[in-house]
Amino acid sequence: MTKKAITKKYAALLRGINVGGSRKVPMAELRSVLEGLGHGDVQTYLQSGNAVFSSTEQDPAALARELEAAIEAHFGFRVACLVLDGAYLRAVLGACPFPAAELEGKQLHATFCSRQPGPERFAALVEASYLPEEYRVGDRVVYLYAPDGLGRSKLAEALARPAVVKGLDVTTRNWNTVVKLVELTGA
Structure with a gap:
């Protein structure tokens, strides 16, 4: 019997993009980058670097490192990313x-x-x-x-x-x- 991978929903928060005309990261391209990494249910919110996606990866820090590397490879500059799971965000709210x-x-x-x-x-x-x-x-x-x-x-x-x-x-x-x-x- 094979073990089914658990999928979690995450929010990726990108720091310091699309401000003052520099470090442009169009949200459509960000969605493509996330999809290219194999993540599903990708959505973006606003232009300030908020994306939501699902993944079987259980380590938010590993997801953040992977996304930072993919953004640097795609756009040519480093962007700090924080990846937070939905349960953590709910706890912050509460x-x-x-x-x-x-x-x-x-x-x-x-x-x-x-x-x-x-x-x-x-x-x-x-x-x-x-x-x-x-x-x-x-x-x-x-x-x-x-x-x-x-x-x-x-x-x-x-x-x-x-x-x-x-x-x-x-x-x-x-x-x-x-x-x-x-x-x-x-x-």
Whole structure:
């Protein structure tokens, strides 16, 4: 009797593409790259580098490395990718320390990290000086409440400093996108 491979749904989050006219990754080509790697049910969401796909591979880090290599081979530049399974995204949604249902999507963000950031990374941040903005660290994610949006957030700027993100692959999505990715992965 042969063992049936388990298929999981994943979201791939690409960092820093299609911004300011550089590092262009058309979503149709990204879908083709993912399909070329043998993944199924490929969909993209928005132009900012969100893709959902199914795979029998059970290691999200291996999927991320494979996708980074394929993107570099296809487009000629490296793009950091985080691959997250649907169950993890659902857990991020459920663990949100802020009242997401009461906020606009542009006010709440999730910065996904390639591994858990330790508390020492945040030691220099004096959160009171950024109020009413706030952040909370979760499981490989930093939740950010920025009432005036990410573009005007001084706290988002501080959280992006090298002392905080050095050695991590990180990428941020607004709450509406996080909710949509959970929906698309069927989690």
